[in-house]
Amino acid sequence: MNKMKYFLKPVLFFLIAALPAVAQQKITLDEIWRGGFRAQGMDELNTLKNTNQYTVLNGNSIDLYDFATLAKVSTLLEGKGFSQLKGGIDSYTFSTDEKKILVATGSEPIYRHSFTATYYIYDIAAKTLTQLSENKVQEPVFSADGTKVAYGYANNLYVFDIAAKTSKQITTDGKRNSIINGITDWVYEEEFAFVRAFDWNKAGDKIAYIRFDETEVPEFTMEYYQGTLYPQEYKFKYPKAGEKNATVSLHIYDLKTGASSQIKLGDYTDFYIPRIKWTNDANTLSAQVINRHQNNLDLIFVDAATGTAKVVLNEKDNAYVDVTDNLTFLNDNSFIWTSEKDGYNHIYHYAKTGKLIKQVTAGKWEVTSYYGFDAKTGNIFYQSVENGSINRDVYRININGKNKVRLSSQAGTSDAKFSPDFSLYLNNFSSATQPEIFTLNSAKDGKVVKEVLNNNTLLKKLEGYNMPVKEFTTIKTEKGHELNAWFIKPKNFDASKKYPVLMYQYSGPGSQEVANQWNSYNDYWFYMLAQEGYIVACVDGRGTGFKGAAFKKVTYKELGKYEVEDQIDAAKVIAQYPYVDAARIGIWGWSYGGFMSSNCILKGADVFKAAIAVAPVTNWRFYDSVYTERYMQTPQENASGYDENSPINHVKKLKGKYLLVHGSADDNVHLQNTMLMVEALVQANKQFDWAIYPDKNHGIYGGFTRIHLFTKMTNFIKENL
Structure with missing residues (x-):
């Protein structure tokens, strides 16, 4: 599910000229979704x-x-x-x-x-x-010597000889909804976030690839309407929680012999291969193998000459192990690895044998991005939340764990792109009050060499809207949990008045919405609602990220329990503020956030007056195996965890106003979730509002779709909150 979160991709945008300042120009949905506030990047x-x-x-x-x-x-x-x-x-x-x-x-x-x-x-x-x-093909990649290109087509792998201008098919059993060679299936792509499941070795004479046998995976069917007389049926393999996954195997194709061999990884059953990567040794392949519960991961080195496989590193966790792309092989085939094994995500250096050389970073804070290793100086560059979980800073540290330097200096979010020689980096900085500024910085001390781009024109334009400031704080619930939060209040806020409150959240495992960075599209909608007299609030409850493994993994086997408790408890705290109308508190969210807002309006029926759920999971039994079982195990093993926390089983508790929205072509969170939720609400004789967007996927966008959707949500809020 990639944390079940949908993002619009940034688009390069020419800055819009500042409009003449007035007392307070009104933000409109049309301006938001047509890019009127898009920052230049x-x-x-x-x-x-x-x-x-x-x-x-x-x-x-x-x-x-x-x-x-x-x-x-x-x-x-x-x-x-x-x-x-x-x-x-x-x-x-x-x-x-x-x-x-x-x-x-x-x-x-x-x-x-x-x-x-x-x-x-x-x-x-x-x-x-x-x-x-x-x-039209998929995922082509050059061999190391640049003489060939491997690619995927129709579930098989091919090698193109550039000089001869000829292609050779190297797998032959690929078949739609049956066998895939070298390209991931739906659930691997979505939940392990990669598509190319093959890799060239350093000599360019071998290709390692993963083979997916989907034969026994159940099919899911969607219909596309597209204005045709008869809907078009689309079927694809989708393993739901507890159901059969694709059987995966690891293979190596030798270009010299023209033969493939299957690698015997070990005595694994019902497992995943979420990453493969050749080391700097042309005959040594690394593969990560994780069990179905995803709490035991082996890093395996395969000798391509003999086909033997050896576990060099094992990661275990009482809950789950996160898979990353941070594995980096150094010149001597020692490697960089990131792990939460000490309770926080940190960087480790291991010998090629798997023996720990050094834990490079340490502390009660998280490394959030690994940028790379400079072999000349021995320095590692990374991003972390050492200066507060809502901020991001860029750091340099030696591989021996010494001489750590904070390269960024401002409170907010800094992200770096380093030059090939690691002498310079392009820094992208933003905060809740500062749109993106791009600067060229020295990797030695972080000092700015020159400013590359700013968004001063956007800032000037926004002056005309006289928008309020996003206020960061923490909320301590009655149970004693301290949670990060932000508030957006009307610009003409009067503490003697009573205001309605709309709470926004996502709440998925490891996610974060309370972050000190520049506005998203949603933020402008929140500012628009503030102009209409609403307070908008956001609270990151337990289960969200960047505050340590214990805080994140407390929701294990109980998705939707502690996160919902925290939203309800936070709403109760907010309701006690003298300027809040406790009878007019609403909540909304998208995807995992829609699952949450649905649970909140049901389990918190006496707290929330209204809720909006967009593309929600309504029953964890309907969602995919990799994501759901990572946090819940299977429904066969954890039936109560699934059923007690799925909103479809609590519809009789509905008291407030509820708006349910879904795209009919959502391949991720299927429309099935909403349709069966609708039926449950109907049979419970509960009144509610709902909307289906034909042929729209999990993002629900295209043409006027977003404007229509947010108009509907705005009207719902004005009428019911």
């Missing part, structure tokens, strides 16, 4: 490895820049010069020697991360394009 940078440079996709051209000066050096590829790219460049990747580029065009999405596209190989020196395949 920078295109995603692709840092080169062989030179201290980076590239940016500017429109339909790939431009090269110098990291030290940020000056444009040249244009590597001008798309308009090639008829094949007239539809635009969607994405691109370099060969290891950075002399060739794989260019994607005509991309067609499949699920959250996956897509097919037409790919071309661009030779930078020769300025030529070579089509990879006549078909």
Whole structure:
């Protein structure tokens, strides 16, 4: 579920000229969802490895820049010069020697991360394009020597020889809804957040890949209406909690012999392979194997010459082990690893044998991003919440755990993109009062070398709206739990008056909504509601992240119990504020947040007057195996945990006003959740409001959809809160 949270992707936006200031201009939904408050950003940078440079996709051209000066050096590829790219460049990747580029065009999405596209190989020196395949393919990647490209098509793997311009099919049993080679199935893509399940070794003569046998996985069916006379049926394999998963196996294909061999990983049953990665030794493959409960993870090294597999590191947890992309192999094949084993997420350095060399970071705070390792200096760069769980700072520390330096200096959220030689970094800073500022900084001391981009024009425009400030605080519940919170009050707030309150939350495991960073789309809606006389509040209860493993994992086997208790208890505290109308408190959320708001209006019927649930899980038995069982085990093992905390089983408790919203083509949280919730409410003779958005997925967007949805929610709030 990727924490079951939907994000709109940032879009490069030219700043809108500041409007003339008035007493208080009104924020409108149309302006929010048409990008009127979108902050200017920078295109995603692709840092080169062989030179201290980076590239940016500017429109339909790939431009090269110098990291030290940020000056444009040249244009590597001008798309308009090639008829094949007239539809635009969607994405691109370099060969290891950075002399060739794989260019994607005509991309067609499949699920959250996956897509097919037409790919071309661009030779930078020769300025030529070579089509990879006549078909739209998935996840192409260069071999280490840049002479070949492996890719997925129709559930099989292929290797393209660039010089010969020929493709060789290396797997043959791929079949839709049956066998997948080298590309993940739906649940791996969604919950382990990767699509390419194959990898080249360092010599370019072997490909490791995961094979998925979906034969026994139950199928789910959706219908697309699309204005046609008959709806179009779409079927895909979707393992729900407690049901059969795909059977996975690990294979290595040898290009010299043309043969594949299956690797015997060990005596595992009902397991996942959430990551594979070749080490710096061309004959040593790493694979992570985790049990179905996801509380026992083995890091395995496979000798590709003999096929033998050896466990070099084991992670156990009483609840669950998080899978990350932080595994980094150093020149001697020792490796960097992150773990919560001391109660907080920290960085560790292990020998290639799996023996611990050093816990690099330590303390009652979390490492939130691992940026990389500089082999020349021995320094590791990372982001953490050492200066408060709602803030993010950039740090440097030596691999021996000494000489830690805080590189960022302002309270808020700093995020870094380092130059290939780790001498400089582009810093993106924002806070609740400061939109993104991009600066070039020194990796030695964090000092600003130059400002790259700011959003002063947006700040000037917002002055005309005279918006209130988001106030950060903590709430202590009656049970003694201290929870991070923020409040947005009307600008003309009068403490002698009584205000209605709308609470917003997400609350999923490891998530965070109370963060000191710049506005999201939702925030502008909250400011709009504040202009209409509402107080908007957000509370991160137990189960959310960045306050240690114990705080996050307390919800294990009981999703929706402690998180709901905390929202209800926080609402009770807020209700006691002298300026709050205790009879007019509402709550809303999306996805996991919709699951939460549904539970709150039912279990907290005497506290909440109204609730909005968008795309909610209403019964954990309906959701996928990997996400649900990570936190709940299976329904066969934990029936009470599932049933006591699923809102569909508490519909008789409804007293307040309830709005239920879903997209009919939601491949993630299926419409089934809402349809059966509706039936349960009907049979309980409970009145409620609901809306279905045809052919919309979990994000419920496209055209006027978001404006329509938020208009509906705004009207619901005004009428019922």
